[in-house]
Amino acid sequence: MAQSNIEQKIRGHLANVQTYTPVEPPELLAQKAGIPESEIIKLNGNENPYGPSPAATEAVSKVPFHIYPDPRQRKIRQALSDYTGADAESIIAGAGADELIDLLFRLFIEPGDRILDFEPTFAMYAFSARVAGGSVQLVQRDELFNIDMDALRDSVDDKTKIVFVSSPNNPTGNLINKQTVEELLDTGLVVVIDEAYYEFCNQTVANLVPNYDNLVVLRTMSKWAGLAGLRVGYGIMNPGLVNHIVDIKSPYNVNVAAEAALLASLEDAPALLDNVAKIVSERDRLQAALEEMAGITPWPSEGNFILCQLANPEEASRVYENLASRGIFVRNFGSERLQDTFRVAIGTPDQTDAFTAALGEILK
Ligand SMILES: Cc1ncc(COP(=O)(O)O)c(C=O)c1O
Numbered sequence: 001m002a003q004s005n006i007e008q009k010i011r012g013h014l015a016n017v018q019t020y021t022p023v024e025p026p027e028l029l030a031q032k033a034g035i036p037e038s039e040i041i042k043l044n045g046n047e048n049p050y051g052p053s054p055a056a057t058e059a060v061s062k063v064p065f066h067i068y069p070d071p072r073q074r075k076i077r078q079a080l081s082d083y084t085g086a087d088a089e090s091i092i093a094g095a096g097a098d099e100l101i102d103l104l105f106r107l108f109i110e111p112g113d114r115i116l117d118f119e120p121t122f123a124m125y126a127f128s129a130r131v132a133g134g135s136v137q138l139v140q141r142d143e144l145f146n147i148d149m150d151a152l153r154d155s156v157d158d159k160t161k162i163v164f165v166s167s168p169n170n171p172t173g174n175l176i177n178k179q180t181v182e183e184l185l186d187t188g189l190v191v192v193i194d195e196a197y198y199e200f201c202n203q204t205v206a207n208l209v210p211n212y213d214n215l216v217v218l219r220t221m222s223k224w225a226g227l228a229g230l231r232v233g234y235g236i237m238n239p240g241l242v243n244h245i246v247d248i249k250s251p252y253n254v255n256v257a258a259e260a261a262l263l264a265s266l267e268d269a270p271a272l273l274d275n276v277a278k279i280v281s282e283r284d285r286l287q288a289a290l291e292e293m294a295g296i297t298p299w300p301s302e303g304n305f306i307l308c309q310l311a312n313p314e315e316a317s318r319v320y321e322n323l324a325s326r327g328i329f330v331r332n333f334g335s336e337r338l339q340d341t342f343r344v345a346i347g348t349p350d351q352t353d354a355f356t357a358a359l360g361e362i363l364k
Helices: 026-033 054-061 074-084 097-108 124-131 149-155 178-186 206-211 239-248 256-267 269-292 313-325 349-363
Strands: 091-094 114-119 135-140 160-166 190-194 215-220 233-237 305-309 341-345
Touching: 026 313, 054 256, 074 091, 074 233, 074 256, 091 097, 091 239, 097 124, 097 160, 097 190, 097 215, 097 233, 097 239, 114 124, 114 149, 124 135, 135 149, 149 178, 160 178, 178 190, 178 206, 206 215, 206 233, 233 239, 256 269, 269 305, 269 349, 313 341, 313 349
Parallel strands: 114 135, 114 160, 160 190, 190 215
Antiparallel strands: 091 233, 215 233, 305 341
């Protein structure tokens, strides 16, 4: 092979970038556990156990996908405006909220700029910041995983541009309160409040968008509407900022299947919100069951998942591995603060029963 030193041509900050660890697909998980795919219980991606709306499935099957999608997302933005109450010009959709996280960094971060991240939290913020050439300032949450404003003030400098907060926070499950959001906004930084799990708690700061041009609220169709595999999320922000995102995004970023599924899902929102109610009541049932067990402590959660704390990191990995060998997959984390934990997504009642029965045996 001719040698061109291809490795040396890769941008310095990307050559050895600290990457994101995504969840593996069901077929691989089944292979690892040595059981058929239909028997695995996948509780590692905070996906919706009831799947999408049948209306969305039907709409996707009819999409003429030889035609490009609308780059300005007119129907999507209008439907999301009707659903959220925000103006259509304040809304922009992405291929998942993940794409909007990436686009926000592209818009704001120059090499050397910093982002602030309240640890532990969703790892995509730090990952996308690094890909954009920014550096990541990790500010530890307090012992109850709340945001420490003094620690933030100590950490901000003139290179700090953006602060990201997931609310409810993935994976700890707690919310940020409105007063703290306002304190963050008053710093003048770009404040991104990621409400990916909004429908499970009904707490939002989207109503503050008209008052603050530095506020971005992110949402997704992945969780409440069961569209994770189609990749569609959205942001609510100042219309000027939306226009900048429109200018830099890939023109056809939300594909026609995702568009059709989103429109059908929003029309079928009452049925999907019934599923959300089932998940919330299952979350409360699982929380109560875990509280009864010795050797495990569930953190309270406002999302569709629960962070479970074990005695120590060795015990957490023993439980994780044992669950996996039975075909039950939960999420573990590499970060130091979460080494003695795993996160379990809320499944159907049958899945909860299988999970708690297995856990009971493993912890005995
Ligand atoms: C807090 C948070 N934000 C964003 C996302 C990604 O959402 P999407 O599937 O729309 O990219 C997730 C997914 O787990 C999440 O937990």
